[in-house]
Amino acid sequence: MLTDDEKAIFNDNLTCEETMKYAMDNAKDIIALGFDVKKTFIYSDLKYLGGHFLMNAWEFSKLVTFNQVRGAFGFNESTNIGRAFFPSVQCVAAFATSYPEIWAEEPLQDRLPSIARIPCLIPMGIDQDPYFRLVRDNAHRMRNPSPKPALIHSKFLTALQGAGGKMSSSNPNSAIFMTDTPKQIKTKINRHAFSGGQVNLEEHRRIGGNPDVDVSYIYLTYFEESDEKLAEVYKNYREGSLLTGELKKMAIDLLQEYVQQFQTRRAAVTDQVLEEFMRPRKLEWGGNPRHPSPNVTEAGRVAN
């Protein structure tokens, strides 16, 4: 769900056309993370919203009063009516019936109870939480009830300046960007990544560093897959046997590789690739070969 509509309503200086263009760029970034086109449908609200999706939004909007969105989002009587309604759109994105095309070769004609029962998992930024409280409160009240969606609250990456700092595109030294060169990454981490080390080598060897506040270590926890290796780095830095420069070097290597691989995949996301991801169509799921999954006997019905 690319919420280009939300951005246009909440930002007074952006038009629908502009937010849709940004959304297309975002979609290419998302694809470059490595999603499987067979299992992935990406859509722009401004293009896709209609049909069953909109029917769900209208139906959901009957369940929610202005008082309730005022409480949930801090709206008041001077809030525009677009913002008041928007939660309906955001919420029903969690209902499987909103996507009549992805379950069958021919788009489903009606919103079926059996499709409505398919559960939904939402990875989201913490700021989106009020929307999903609303949907968890009301999902069972739809004519075809849906289960409460399950949520994963994503952590934001910390700024280079350390915990509590804010990444900001107006301060290029606050963050590593996915467009940075290897040299920029190296310079930023060496110069700006907040360190949990001591003021000099002797002190560091004597009392050790603090990985809990060290941004290089925190970044390692995001991108290093091996828990054993992370535990070892934590221990060595804490003891003072691993130096700040060595830890920064690890973060630099990992980030240079991650960003470079991303950039290679991003360059491969042509308009044609994007179009295929955004084409409403039947998706194919076969489970994740790395994780055994329960037997799926038919669309949305999981064998017990």
Next chain:
Amino acid sequence: MLTDDEKAIFNDNLTCEETMKYAMDNAKDIIALGFDVKKTFIYSDLKYLGGHFLMNAWEFSKLVTFNQVRGAFGFNESTNIGRAFFPSVQCVAAFATSYPEIWAEEPLQDRLPSIARIPCLIPMGIDQDPYFRLVRDNAHRMRNPSPKPALIHSKFLTALQGAGGKMSSSNPNSAIFMTDTPKQIKTKINRHAFSGGQVNLEEHRRIGGNPDVDVSYIYLTYFEESDEKLAEVYKNYREGSLLTGELKKMAIDLLQEYVQQFQTRRAAVTDQVLEEFMRPRKLEWGGNPRHPSPNVTEAGRVAN
């Protein structure tokens, strides 16, 4: 514009699926009145809403606060958010940019200022007036401004019981239905149409009837095309030379013919005919041969 979405939001007992079905029947009735498929695009909100139409609705929704719809429609804080937002949908139906398909062979990619300038005429029931006050107040504030739409306030036909009476489907003797047989029409008018005549023939000849309150005469004014004929009937009834029975006969003949012709045309409106009227496509206008029109040089631009 078939407002099946509005009906679903404002009526607690109707689902979107039900109102959409009713809308299709209404569309067939509308077609049977004699619209030209080359000049007419009929759409269900629940099916068509999306794309440029929805962009216009979101953009319009930024111009209107909850306070304003509260004032215009008598909403309060317990009103559901669907009703609060719905005026945006209703209002932007008056903007030509909401219909990217009807102006060119290929649907327009952007909402163009030149298309936005095409004026709009809205025939409507008086109850829809608040919506169009809102659109007239805000049309010039859109990014691509539109002219204030012009409105025709339609009169409702009076009930058979006379002025101020209410036609009601639960009282079949209050109205002529488009499904009535010639015999039903005759019986209803003879028995139930309020008359402006006198209690007996002598009185009627002596002081004359009152056509202003006579339902048969009022119905004649709706369906009789000739103003001369109407004036003559008015004068003769007023003078008492035309009797109530004779006047009723005129209304019966006219309504029997009108309803019968409607029923013939209605029977010819198959699902295929309906589908063509509802297919988003370029429309063709060549003016009305019965009325000379200004020279149209290009879509929406009228030569001065």
